[in-house]
Amino acid sequence: MTQAARLDLDAQTMTINDSSATLLVSNSVDLAHSNTMALSCVADSVVTLTNEAQLDDFMATYAEDVEHQLSLFVLSGGSNVLLPAALNAVVLQPKMRGIHLTAQTDDYVDIEVMAGENWHDLVVHTVNQGWYGLENLALIPGLTGAAPVQNIGAYGVQLEDCLQYVRAYHLPTQTWHHLSAADCQFDYRDSIFKRTPNTWLISRVAFRLHTDPTHILASYGDVQTVAQRYAEQQEREQANPS
Ligand SMILES: Cc1cc2nc3c(=O)[nH]c(=O)nc-3n(C[C@H](O)[C@H](O)[C@H](O)COP(=O)(O)OP(=O)(O)OC[C@H]3O[C@@H](n4cnc5c(N)ncnc54)[C@H](O)[C@@H]3O)c2cc1C
Missing domain, CATH: 3.30.465.10 (Uridine Diphospho-n-acetylenolpyruvylglucosamine Reductase; domain 3)
Incomplete structure (x- = not known):
């Protein structure tokens, strides 16, 4: 049994009730929809964080596992990662908005x-x-x-x-x-x-x-070309208002 599997309680999905919101922990999750290459990758667990306090709560609950080398993996939009077929880790997904x-x-x-x-x-x-x-x-x-x-x-x-x-x-x-x-x-x-x-x-x-x-830095490569075209178009429109 891996360290990460210690999170694997009876349910496929479990919740931790904390003061701020219910924290969702899902087990054996395929991350195919969470990376832009759509690579199938089954992670031991995924924790969705919608506020900062939930991270404190999660870490407090699993402090012992973390101290015993529980692997953690931070995943955001998944556009710059190549995921393996199996990810022996708890995936933390920061989804706080504002x-x-x-x-x-x-x-x-x-x-x-x-x-x-x-x-x-x-x-x-x-x-x-x-x-x-x-x-x-x-x-x-x-x-x-x-x-x-x-x-x-x-x-x-x-x-x-x-x-x-x-x-x-x-x-x-x-x-x-x-x-x-x-x-x-x-x-x-x-x-x-x-x-x-x-x-x-x-x-x-x-x-x-x-x-x-x-x-605005408009003097760089293609940005300069586009800015120049836009300025010329503006000048033409001002000279010949329709
Ligand atoms: C088509 C395309 C075009 C791109 N163009 C550019 C470009 O012009 N310039 C450029 O700089 N990059 C570019 N990139 C790279 C990419 O957009 C960036 O690296 C972007 O910041 C990745 O964001 P993500 O949310 O998808 O991160 P992910 O792919 O989810 O994660 C990338 C890395 O960051 C870590 N990570 C993610 N979120 C956090 C967090 N909250 N805290 C700590 N670690 C975290 C992950 O563990 C992972 O190692 C491009 C990528 C693609 C696919």
């Missing part, structure tokens, strides 16, 4: 984004609000909690350019941490999270975004 405005001035806004928010939807939301900084990172697949892992980047912008801090749970010590951008040790498509897989679970990511659109 975008919170934490500060606002004439020049910038600070937001905290929960890990389960879809990344591209977040970018669209910020642009629609007139908050700039993330726009070059549009259309990158995945969820927000995974974005710091490889310091996602595109068209001359990297996540670290706007990131203020990350709230993350250190799984081996079962403690919450506030990591600044420097603490995250970002590098090109790299971070402390990528170098130590399944050690941290990122629950929220905080950004400072500009209210002045001149901060």
Whole structure:
């Protein structure tokens, strides 16, 4: 019997009642619908986290198993993983939602984004609000909690350019941490999270975004070409209003 199988109680699905919400733990789950390659992968157990307190509750309940080398695996949108046919681990799926405005001035806004928010939807939301900084990172697949892992980047912008801090749970010590951008040790498509897989679970990511659109980096490759075409089209429309 594997360590992870110690979670395998009588039922296929079980719940832990905690103060915040019912935590769902499912056993022997095929993750085919949870990774974009649709690879069949049967995991020992899957824990769906819809708020941070549930992680405390889960870890408290299974502290002994975790100390006895229970394998944990963090899975978000599943766009950047190649899963094996059998995953001998408990899969933690951060699905917390929410975008919170934490500060606002004439020049910038600070937001905290929960890990389960879809990344591209977040970018669209910020642009629609007139908050700039993330726009070059549009259309990158995945969820927000995974974005710091490889310091996602595109068209001359990297996540670290706007990131203020990350709230993350250190799984081996079962403690919450506030990591600044420097603490995250970002590098090109790299971070402390990528170098130590399944050690941290990122629950929220905080950004400072500009209210002045001149901060948009439009001088990079294809972005410059599109921006130029758009400016020319605007000029034509202004010269010849229909
Ligand atoms: C078609 C395509 C285009 C892409 N384009 C780009 C691009 O332009 N730029 C770029 O940088 N990347 C790109 N990527 C890579 C991918 O979008 C990113 O790596 C993205 O952040 C993965 O998000 P996800 O939610 O799918 O993570 P997953 O695939 O679920 O997980 C990826 C890794 O992060 C870990 N992880 C996930 N969530 C957390 C969390 N909350 N806390 C701790 N660890 C976690 C997982 O354990 C795993 O190791 C592309 C991928 C695809 C398939």
